[in-house]
Amino acid sequence: xxxxxxxxxSLSVQEGRISILNCxxxxxxxxxxxxxxxxxxxxxxxxxxxxxxKDKNEDGRFTVFLNKSxxxxxxxxxxxxxxxxxxxxxxxxxxxxxxxxxxxxxxLTVKP
Amino acid sequence: GAVVSQHPSWxxxxxxxxxxxxxxxxxxxxxxxxWYRQFPKQxxxxxxxxxxxxxxxxxxxxxxxxxxxxxxxxxxxxxTVTSAHPExxxxxxxxxxxxxxxxxxxxxxxxxxxx
Numbered sequence: 001x002x003x004x005x006x007x008x009x010s011l012s013v014q015e016g017r018i019s020i021l022n023c024x025x026x027x028x029x030x031x032x033x034x035x036x037x038x039x040x041x042x043x044x045x046x047x048x049x050x051x052x053x054k055d056k057n058e059d060g061r062f063t064v065f066l067n068k069s070x071x072x073x074x075x076x077x078x079x080x081x082x083x084x085x086x087x088x089x090x091x092x093x094x095x096x097x098x099x100x101x102x103x104x105x106x107x108l109t110v111k112p
Numbered sequence: 113g114a115v116v117s118q119h120p121s122w123x124x125x126x127x128x129x130x131x132x133x134x135x136x137x138x139x140x141x142x143x144x145x146x147w148y149r150q151f152p153k154q155x156x157x158x159x160x161x162x163x164x165x166x167x168x169x170x171x172x173x174x175x176x177x178x179x180x181x182x183x184x185x186x187x188x189x190x191x192t193v194t195s196a197h198p199e200x201x202x203x204x205x206x207x208x209x210x211x212x213x214x215x216x217x218x219x220x221x222x223x224x225x226x227x
Contacts, residue, residue: 002155009153036218043118043205043218044156089156100216102148102155 003027004092006103013110019077021106023090028071030092034100035064035075038087047088048075080110115139116208118219126227127198133191133222135206141186142208146216147179150203162189196226 005024013019021035031052036044050057050064050073057064063076077084090103117136125131135145144163148156160176162168162183170176178200180192189208193200203223207216 004155006155041121041220041223043116043207043220045218046215049215099158099161101158104153104155 002104003030004090004101004103006088006090006106008106009104010107010109013080013108015082015110015112016079019075019080019084019108019110021075021077021088021090021108023073023075023103025071025073025092025101027092027094027101028068029094030101032093033064033066033073034091034093035062036089036091036102038089038105044089077108080108082110082112084108085110116142116206116217116219118206118222120222121220122223122225124225124227125196128195131193131196131224133193133204133206133224135189135191135208135219137187137208137217140208140210142189143186143211144209145183145189146207146209147181147189147191148205148207150205150221156205159191193224196224198226200224201226 003026034049035047037047038044048059048062048064050066055066066073087105087107089105091100093100119134147159150156159174160168160170162181164183164186168181183189205221207218209216
């Protein structure tokens with residue numbers, strides 16, 4: 001049962017433009033959401049997170065939006081840079097207990 | 113720099129052999145470590161959660177006798193794939209956290225290929 005879904009396996013964006021990565025979840029009990037970035041042959045690295053009590057969290061070029069009623073979150077990267085090219089995983093957890101469920105990932109390619 | 117070290121990064125071995133993967137937290141004591149498995153183009157699937165000094169908690173569908181997890185110290189957890197077969201070929205990633213609620217730090221993963 002895939003509780004966290006990233007329906008776009010890939011996304012291509014021009015440098016300087018906005019990248020929007022989407023994630024949907026089915027379990028309304030999830031209360032903490034995270035985005036991870038992964039380069040080939042490396043483990044995921046934490047990017048940004050958001051608690052379910054918020055609807056937006058911003059950190060530099062990265063902003064995560066949470067729409068609880070739609071069970072949807074998105075990651076905005078602006079402006080996109082070629083170094084942002086990687087696979088981005090969305091994850092959700094219950095009671096912030098580290099038991100995370102991951103989406104399948106979206107491969108972002110930022111073209112110079 | 114890396115805070116979690118995973119070794120080896122790549123293993124190729126014959127069917128029937130057992131393979132041990134190590135996960136070390138480098139500059140903190142990890143009360144909890146997690147083991148994930150990733151198939152190509154699929155998400156990271158949690159296999160088990162291990163707490164130092166106690167038995168690991170396995171996710172539904174994960175064979176505990178097949179995937180032996182030992183968390184003998186606060187800086188080391190090991191995953192042993194026993195009697196590995198080609199269907200066990202996958203990318204295995206560990207993560208570690210100081211305590212419940214803290215961020216997970218991931219290792220770089222181990223690519224396991226069983227011939």
